Amino acid sequence: MNGFKILTIAAMVAAGFAAQGAKAQSIVKIDGSSTVFPVTEAVAEEFQKAKKGAVRVTVGVSGTGGGFKKFCRGEIDISGASRPILAKEMEECKAAGIKYIELPVAFDALTVVANPKNAFLKQITVEELKKIWEPAAQGKITKWNQVNPAWPDAPIKLFGPGADSGTFDYFTEAINGKSKASRGDFTASEDDNVLVQGVSRDVNAIGYFGYAYYAENQDKLKAVPVVEKAGKPAVLPSQDTVMKGTYQPLSRPIFIYVAVKSADRPEVKEFIEFYMKEGGALAKEVKYVPLNAADYKHSLEIFTKRRTGTAFGGVPEVGVEVAELLKREPKE
Amino acid sequence: MNTVVASNKDRDLAAIRSLIQKHKRWDAMFGILGIVCLMVGVLTLIALFADMISTGGQRLSWEFFTNFPSRRAGQAGILAAWVGSTLVMVVTAATAIPLGVAAGVYLEEYAPKNWVTDLIEINVTNLAGVPSIVYGLLGLGIFVYTFGLGHSILTAGLTLALLILPVVIVATREAIRAIPQMVREGAYACGATTWQTVRDHIVPYSSAGILTGVIIGLARAIGETAPLIVVGAVTFIAFLPPASGTGEPAAGVFDWLFADFTVLPIQMFNWTSRPDANFHANAAAAGLVLVLMTLAMNGLAIWLRYRMRKNIKW
Numbered sequence: 001m002n003g004f005k006i007l008t009i010a011a012m013v014a015a016g017f018a019a020q021g022a023k024a025q026s027i028v029k030i031d032g033s034s035t036v037f038p039v040t041e042a043v044a045e046e047f048q049k050a051k052k053g054a055v056r057v058t059v060g061v062s063g064t065g066g067g068f069k070k071f072c073r074g075e076i077d078i079s080g081a082s083r084p085i086l087a088k089e090m091e092e093c094k095a096a097g098i099k100y101i102e103l104p105v106a107f108d109a110l111t112v113v114a115n116p117k118n119a120f121l122k123q124i125t126v127e128e129l130k131k132i133w134e135p136a137a138q139g140k141i142t143k144w145n146q147v148n149p150a151w152p153d154a155p156i157k158l159f160g161p162g163a164d165s166g167t168f169d170y171f172t173e174a175i176n177g178k179s180k181a182s183r184g185d186f187t188a189s190e191d192d193n194v195l196v197q198g199v200s201r202d203v204n205a206i207g208y209f210g211y212a213y214y215a216e217n218q219d220k221l222k223a224v225p226v227v228e229k230a231g232k233p234a235v236l237p238s239q240d241t242v243m244k245g246t247y248q249p250l251s252r253p254i255f256i257y258v259a260v261k262s263a264d265r266p267e268v269k270e271f272i273e274f275y276m277k278e279g280g281a282l283a284k285e286v287k288y289v290p291l292n293a294a295d296y297k298h299s300l301e302i303f304t305k306r307r308t309g310t311a312f313g314g315v316p317e318v319g320v321e322v323a324e325l326l327k328r329e330p331k332e
Numbered sequence: 333m334n335t336v337v338a339s340n341k342d343r344d345l346a347a348i349r350s351l352i353q354k355h356k357r358w359d360a361m362f363g364i365l366g367i368v369c370l371m372v373g374v375l376t377l378i379a380l381f382a383d384m385i386s387t388g389g390q391r392l393s394w395e396f397f398t399n400f401p402s403r404r405a406g407q408a409g410i411l412a413a414w415v416g417s418t419l420v421m422v423v424t425a426a427t428a429i430p431l432g433v434a435a436g437v438y439l440e441e442y443a444p445k446n447w448v449t450d451l452i453e454i455n456v457t458n459l460a461g462v463p464s465i466v467y468g469l470l471g472l473g474i475f476v477y478t479f480g481l482g483h484s485i486l487t488a489g490l491t492l493a494l495l496i497l498p499v500v501i502v503a504t505r506e507a508i509r510a511i512p513q514m515v516r517e518g519a520y521a522c523g524a525t526t527w528q529t530v531r532d533h534i535v536p537y538s539s540a541g542i543l544t545g546v547i548i549g550l551a552r553a554i555g556e557t558a559p560l561i562v563v564g565a566v567t568f569i570a571f572l573p574p575a576s577g578t579g580e581p582a583a584g585v586f587d588w589l590f591a592d593f594t595v596l597p598i599q600m601f602n603w604t605s606r607p608d609a610n611f612h613a614n615a616a617a618a619g620l621v622l623v624l625m626t627l628a629m630n631g632l633a634i635w636l637r638y639r640m641r642k643n644i645k646w
């Protein structure tokens with residue numbers, strides 16, 4: 001039984017070495033939102049190529065909340081977030097002595113989609129979206145003509161992300177006025193591809209998810225132009241409308257949070273500089289909407305000057321302009 | 333049957349024949365039912381496998397195994413993932429096999445039969461049914477925070493070792509129980525101690541059964557995602573754990589244990605959740621690799637079992 005003996009010895013030696021603990025390595029550790037992941041991944045990939053492997057970057061996907069938990073424990077250098085840091089998370093970070101810099105990196109446009117065979121849905125107002133999705137609609141609004149008399153007497157099939165998703169939080173906040181306030185009787189999935197399949201197979205379906213999932217499936221889906229208020233034009237989500245700020249209220253900035261202590265390390269500093277310079281083009285490549293060039297410049301300045309804290313003060317907002325955000329005096 | 337026939341002379345041969353016929357029909361029907369049940373499982377597996385080959389087959393290339401993940405589906409590979417999976421499995425096997433076998437041997441050969449042993453037995457059996465995410469939380473609390481092992485390969489391997497430990501223990505015990513009592517009696521009669529009996533007879537004779545249990549356990553562990561995400565496996569990683577003696581300054585023999593990592597199921601999960609359909613093909617290809625790795629482990633087990641059986645001379 002030599003095999004067993006060797007394995008036993010190996011296990012014992014391993015346990016002995018375990019006590020040494022991990023060595024300090026020059027790794028840029030990033031975690032957080034799955035929405036920010038594609039952008040950060042692209043930046044990390046290019047950054048490592050540019051550095052010829054001298055700097056190492058890891059990117060995890062723990063979700064915005066999970067990312068902040070690790071961030072405020074000091075386990076990671078950068079946390080990706082699809083919503084601004086909340087008051088509770090600010091306190092956690094403060095208690096641990098973690099200071100951070102908040103940097104917007106791109107836009108995600110929540111896209112309202114319908115089946116391409118749907119002929120009557122030319123546009124939809126925020127008011128109508130609210131009628132469909134508000135908690136009071138549960139079990140009551142089941143036909144299209146209940147929302148708008150001009151629409152047919154056909155059942156309405158709803159598809160949306162699950163309640164753990166940041167997309168769900170933002171949509172409910174923007175449309176229903178309160179985060180997480182939504183009807184519950186819709187087909188929910190954490191996997192947006194399931195929602196894509198669902199809407200593409202049902203003529204009477206309507207759903208919402210991140211722009212990238214629409215952009216990759218334009219042959220199977222139709223985006224519905226959204227009217228923010230009466231009197232305003234119906235706007236389709238696109239690079240252009242999101243950057244100009246006319247696609248409202250469903251476009252949102254996504255962020256990274258950098259720990260100040262980590263920012264002093266040269267590899268983290270270089271990574272952020274790279275992110276602010278190349279992030280826009282890479283965001284576009286992975287089907288996100290980049291910020292305006294001036295905003296990236298402004299963000300880099302905020303980083304260089306180490307202006308710590310959040311521009312939101314722990315309360316998420318809907319429809320803020322990035323340029324305006326960056327002008328605010330951040331709070332900790 | 334004979335007595336029935338003898339005592340009941342009124343019954344003619346035809347009736348008996350029809351009875352036998354009826355029983356044979358039932359027998360055949362049960363056989364068919366069994367085949368149908370078997371086919372449900374086998375055909376599902378074949379369909380799944382065929383689907384993975386048709387979606388991901390053309391992605392399998394040398395580059396797929398030697399490339400790191402990328403935002404471009406065509407260039408993305410599973411190098412970090414398969415190396416991570418393999419190393420985590422090495423740690424898991426190196427921990428779970430000695431611990432599990434020792435625990436199983438103790439429970440069968442040494443433990444006194446009392447209520448404490450019963451309690452332990454019940455707990456071990458129950459542990460096999462605990463959801464894997466619970467082991468993830470346990471690993472996070474013990475290995476990451478209490479022992480300070482970090483979000484490393486070592487933590488992941490130890491966590492999965494805990495996960496499969498009940499499987500290994502139960503399999504070990506089953507295998508030991510299958511050894512005839514006379515083997516032990518013979519050994520003891522010659523004056524062997526319990527340890528000598530265990531070392532020279534019990535463990536070698538039961539090793540084939542133990543191996544089966546270990547492989548079942550490892551096959552479960554290699555497909556786990558949730559506990560590894562909890563203990564901090566990353567999704568994007570474009571470097572390998574340091575091989576000993578390489579790099580500047582040269583890495584130690586055990587440095588790889590503390591490296592960041594990802595595993596195949598996590599890479600697959602990330603790819604399936606992407607909007608770009610090309611990544612779904614990558615996920616299918618990674619799934620194929622995972623299935624093949626499991627098959628390879630099974631193959632190795634069968635081969636080892638065959639060799640071990642040859643060496644046993646009762």
